[in-house]
Amino acid sequence: MMSTDLTIHGHGEAVVSHDTHGGEHEVHHHKETFITKYVFSQDHKMICKQFLITGMIWAILGGLMSVLFRLQLGYPDSTFPWLEDVLGKWAKGGKIQPEAYYALVTMHGTVLVFFVLTGGLSGTFANFLIPLQIGARDMASPFLNMLSYWFFWMASVVMITSLFIETGPASGGWTIYPPLSALGDANMGSKGGMDYWITAMALFVVSSLLGGLNYITTILNMRTKGMSMTRLPLTIWAIFFTATLGVLSFPVLLSGLILLLFDRHAGTSFYLSDIFIAATQKALPNEGGSPILFQHLFWFLGHPEVYIIILPAMGLVSEVMAINSRKPIFGYMAMIGSLFAITILAFLVWAHHMFVTGLNPFLGSVFVLLTLLIAVPSAIKVFNWLTTLWRGNIRLTPAMLFAIGFVSMFISGGLTGVFLGNSTLDIHLHDTYFIIAHFHIVMGVSAFMGMFCGVYHWFPKMYGRYLNNTMSYIHFWVTFAGAYLIFWPMHYEGLAGMPRRYVEYQGWASFNQFGDLNRFISTVAMVVFAVQLMFVFNFFYSIFKGRKVTTQNPWQANTLEWTTPIHPGHGNWPGEIPEVHRWAYDYGKDGKDFILQTEPLGADEQHH
Amino acid sequence: MIPSLEFKSVVDQNKKIHPHKFILWVAIGSIIMMFAGLTSAYIVKREQPGWTTYTTPLAFYYSTAVILISSLTIFLAGKSFTERRMIRYRKMLAATLILGLVFILLQWLxxxxxxATGTTFHGSGAGQFLYIIAGLHALHVFGGVIALFVLWLRARNTRIRSYNMVPVDVVSTYWHFVDLLWIYLFIFFLMVQ
Structure with a gap:
C-alpha cells in the first residue's frame, strides 16, 4: 500500500500550495533521467554515494602525496628518474625539490583533513544515515543538500586545478599561517596557489554549512513517530554534534580567510607588520598587523575541526560495536553526555595550538586545564566501548574489526594528547614528529578506521551487495599493523627533537641515527597505501560483482534502515514510515537476540 | 525543474516550526559566528600599535534609517499576505527590495x-575592518534582495497562486536579521573605535 501522507511532485521547492495535493492519497513516481538520478540527484542516498566516491578519489590523491614525500624522507640520497618524468621540474634529477615537498605536505594535510575526513566522512554518513535511521523520506531540504555536494565538487575542482598551475599549489602548511601565506614574493606556493586554496576552501565552507544546516534541522524536526531524541542511535547523535560544531566554527575560518585575501591583494595589514623579504630585498610598508590574530581565527575553527573529524567516527563505531557484540551499547546516556561535553570543550581549547606563540603563560594554563578536561569525556567513551565488548557475543566482521581498531588507535593517540596538552611539555614537543605521530594516530588513522567501519557495515545497504571478505580482512590487518609501524616510531623521533616539515635531515648529526627508521617508515607507508588501493578495487568490484544481499537485515540490527527494502527507492519506505517503539539497542533482551525499533513494547516492558 | 520530494507529512505533523524556517535559524546562528569572528578580531586588533580611526560618514546614518524602514515594509508585506491582499503584498515586497538596494547604494557612498577622506585599504585600523565587515553585511543584504526578487516574481505569476506562508516568513525573518545585524554593527563601530 502506498503512503497516505506522502505526495511527490515535480517541483524543487514549495511552489504549489499544499491544498491542491492534499486530497491525493497516492505516490505518482516522478520520472528520473540519468541526470536527475545520478548527477543532480536530490536523493540523500545518491548524494551520500557522490560524497563517498569523491572522498575516495581525494583519499587516493592525498595518500599518493604522502607516498611521494615519504620517498624523499626515507631515501634522501637516492634519485628516482621516473619521478622527473611524472612531475617534471618539481622532481628535477629524480629528486623531490623542496618547493614540491612543501606543496605535497601542505596539500596532503588540506586534502585529508577537509576533503576526505570532513567532506568525505560527514558528507557520506550524515546523508546516508540521518533519513534512514530517524525515519524520514529525505532531508529537510533535498535541494540544499544537492547544492552542498556540488559546492564540495566545485571546491574539489578548484583545489585540484591548483596542483597544475605553474607556481604550484599552496605550500605554507595546511594551517597557511601568514605572513608566509600572504606574501607571494616570499614563497612560490604563496602566489597563485594560495588564491586557489582560499577559493577552494571558501567553497568548501559553503558546502559544509549547507550540509550542516540540513543535518541539524532534519534530526531535530523530521524524526518519525515515536523516535524521541533518546531513542536515536548514537550515530545520529554524533552527526548532530558534528554538524553543530561545523556550523558554528567554519564561518570563523571564512572570516580569517577573507582578511587574508585582503592582505594578499588589497594592501591591508591585518596580519602583516614590519616585514623585509630577503628574496626581493624589499621592505614592506605594512605596519600594525598581527599574524597571531590569524592563528586565533584559524584555530577557532581548526580545533573544533578535529572533533568534526572524530565525532562521526565515534558514532559509527558505537553503533557497529553494539550490533556486533550483540549487546546494548554500555552507558547510552553517558555516550551522549560525553559527545556533548566534547562539543562544548572543542570551542574552549583552540589556544593549545598556540602555546609557543608568546601567549600569556597564565592564559596558557587555563587552556591546559580545559584541554586536559577533554580526557574525561574521551575516557568515558573508551570505557563504554570496552564494556560494550566485555562478555559480548562478538562477531568479528570486517566492520567490527575496524571498530575495535578505532578504539585501539583512539587510546594510543589520546594518551599522547595528554602530553601535548601541557604547555610546558609543548615547549619541547611542538613542531616535532611527536605531534605528527599524535594527530595522525588519534585523528587521522582513527577517523579512517571509523570510516572504514562504516563503509564495511553499510555497504550492503548502499549497494545491495557485500564487499569481498578476504580482501576486507587483509585490508584491516595490514592497515592496523601498518599504521602502528608508521606512526609509533615517530614518537621517538619527536622526543629526540626531530622537527616536522623539513625536506631532509642529513645536515643534523643528531638525527642521522633515524635514517634507517625513516626508511622503514616509508616502506611500510607504501605497503599500507597499496592495501588501500586494494580496498578501492574491492569497493568498485563489489558494487557490480559482489555477493548479493538476500535478506533485509543482514547484520540483525535494530535500527530503521534495515526495515527498508534491499534497494530502497527515493522516499526510503514504500509504505508508511514505520513507527518507533523502543531505543536502538535492545540486543540480547528477554532471550531475544535483537528486537527491531519498530516492534511494540511487550506487556512486561517499560518505556525507554 | 528538477523533481524532488515534497513532504506533506512535514506540514501535517503539527510541528511547532517548519523545517525550512528552522534551517534559516541555524543559518542565522552561523552568520552570527562569522561576524562575531570579525568583530572579535577588530577588538583584539584595536590593542595593537598602529590602530587608526575614521569619522563615520553621514551616509551610514541614512542607510541605517533606510534599512529600519525596510523592516517595516517587509512586515507589512507579510501582514498583507496573511490578509490575502496580494496587490499590497506585491507593492510592499517591491518597496522593501528598493529600500534594500538604496541601503547598499548608501553604504557604497x-x-x-x-x-576620499584618506581611509583606504592601506593600514590596519578601524576603517579597513569597516570596509570588510560592512561590505560582507551588504553582501548578505544583497542575498536578501535576490530572495525578495524571487518572491516578487512568484507573486506576479497569475497562473500559479501560492498561499504558502513559509517562503514569505523565511525571507522576512532573514530580512529582519540583516537589519538587526546592521544595527549591531553600526553601534559597534560607533562605540568601539
Whole structure:
C-alpha cells in the first residue's frame, strides 16, 4: 500500500500550495533521467554515494602525496628518474625539490583533513544515515543538500586545478599561517596557489554549512513517530554534534580567510607588520598587523575541526560495536553526555595550538586545564566501548574489526594528547614528529578506521551487495599493523627533537641515527597505501560483482534502515514510515537476540 | 525543474516550526559566528600599535534609517499576505527590495566618502575592518534582495497562486536579521573605535 501522507511532485521547492495535493492519497513516481538520478540527484542516498566516491578519489590523491614525500624522507640520497618524468621540474634529477615537498605536505594535510575526513566522512554518513535511521523520506531540504555536494565538487575542482598551475599549489602548511601565506614574493606556493586554496576552501565552507544546516534541522524536526531524541542511535547523535560544531566554527575560518585575501591583494595589514623579504630585498610598508590574530581565527575553527573529524567516527563505531557484540551499547546516556561535553570543550581549547606563540603563560594554563578536561569525556567513551565488548557475543566482521581498531588507535593517540596538552611539555614537543605521530594516530588513522567501519557495515545497504571478505580482512590487518609501524616510531623521533616539515635531515648529526627508521617508515607507508588501493578495487568490484544481499537485515540490527527494502527507492519506505517503539539497542533482551525499533513494547516492558 | 520530494507529512505533523524556517535559524546562528569572528578580531586588533580611526560618514546614518524602514515594509508585506491582499503584498515586497538596494547604494557612498577622506585599504585600523565587515553585511543584504526578487516574481505569476506562508516568513525573518545585524554593527563601530 502506498503512503497516505506522502505526495511527490515535480517541483524543487514549495511552489504549489499544499491544498491542491492534499486530497491525493497516492505516490505518482516522478520520472528520473540519468541526470536527475545520478548527477543532480536530490536523493540523500545518491548524494551520500557522490560524497563517498569523491572522498575516495581525494583519499587516493592525498595518500599518493604522502607516498611521494615519504620517498624523499626515507631515501634522501637516492634519485628516482621516473619521478622527473611524472612531475617534471618539481622532481628535477629524480629528486623531490623542496618547493614540491612543501606543496605535497601542505596539500596532503588540506586534502585529508577537509576533503576526505570532513567532506568525505560527514558528507557520506550524515546523508546516508540521518533519513534512514530517524525515519524520514529525505532531508529537510533535498535541494540544499544537492547544492552542498556540488559546492564540495566545485571546491574539489578548484583545489585540484591548483596542483597544475605553474607556481604550484599552496605550500605554507595546511594551517597557511601568514605572513608566509600572504606574501607571494616570499614563497612560490604563496602566489597563485594560495588564491586557489582560499577559493577552494571558501567553497568548501559553503558546502559544509549547507550540509550542516540540513543535518541539524532534519534530526531535530523530521524524526518519525515515536523516535524521541533518546531513542536515536548514537550515530545520529554524533552527526548532530558534528554538524553543530561545523556550523558554528567554519564561518570563523571564512572570516580569517577573507582578511587574508585582503592582505594578499588589497594592501591591508591585518596580519602583516614590519616585514623585509630577503628574496626581493624589499621592505614592506605594512605596519600594525598581527599574524597571531590569524592563528586565533584559524584555530577557532581548526580545533573544533578535529572533533568534526572524530565525532562521526565515534558514532559509527558505537553503533557497529553494539550490533556486533550483540549487546546494548554500555552507558547510552553517558555516550551522549560525553559527545556533548566534547562539543562544548572543542570551542574552549583552540589556544593549545598556540602555546609557543608568546601567549600569556597564565592564559596558557587555563587552556591546559580545559584541554586536559577533554580526557574525561574521551575516557568515558573508551570505557563504554570496552564494556560494550566485555562478555559480548562478538562477531568479528570486517566492520567490527575496524571498530575495535578505532578504539585501539583512539587510546594510543589520546594518551599522547595528554602530553601535548601541557604547555610546558609543548615547549619541547611542538613542531616535532611527536605531534605528527599524535594527530595522525588519534585523528587521522582513527577517523579512517571509523570510516572504514562504516563503509564495511553499510555497504550492503548502499549497494545491495557485500564487499569481498578476504580482501576486507587483509585490508584491516595490514592497515592496523601498518599504521602502528608508521606512526609509533615517530614518537621517538619527536622526543629526540626531530622537527616536522623539513625536506631532509642529513645536515643534523643528531638525527642521522633515524635514517634507517625513516626508511622503514616509508616502506611500510607504501605497503599500507597499496592495501588501500586494494580496498578501492574491492569497493568498485563489489558494487557490480559482489555477493548479493538476500535478506533485509543482514547484520540483525535494530535500527530503521534495515526495515527498508534491499534497494530502497527515493522516499526510503514504500509504505508508511514505520513507527518507533523502543531505543536502538535492545540486543540480547528477554532471550531475544535483537528486537527491531519498530516492534511494540511487550506487556512486561517499560518505556525507554 | 528538477523533481524532488515534497513532504506533506512535514506540514501535517503539527510541528511547532517548519523545517525550512528552522534551517534559516541555524543559518542565522552561523552568520552570527562569522561576524562575531570579525568583530572579535577588530577588538583584539584595536590593542595593537598602529590602530587608526575614521569619522563615520553621514551616509551610514541614512542607510541605517533606510534599512529600519525596510523592516517595516517587509512586515507589512507579510501582514498583507496573511490578509490575502496580494496587490499590497506585491507593492510592499517591491518597496522593501528598493529600500534594500538604496541601503547598499548608501553604504557604497559611505565607502566612497571614507576613501576620499584618506581611509583606504592601506593600514590596519578601524576603517579597513569597516570596509570588510560592512561590505560582507551588504553582501548578505544583497542575498536578501535576490530572495525578495524571487518572491516578487512568484507573486506576479497569475497562473500559479501560492498561499504558502513559509517562503514569505523565511525571507522576512532573514530580512529582519540583516537589519538587526546592521544595527549591531553600526553601534559597534560607533562605540568601539
Amino acid at each position: 559611505g565607502f566612497r566618502h571614507l576613501w
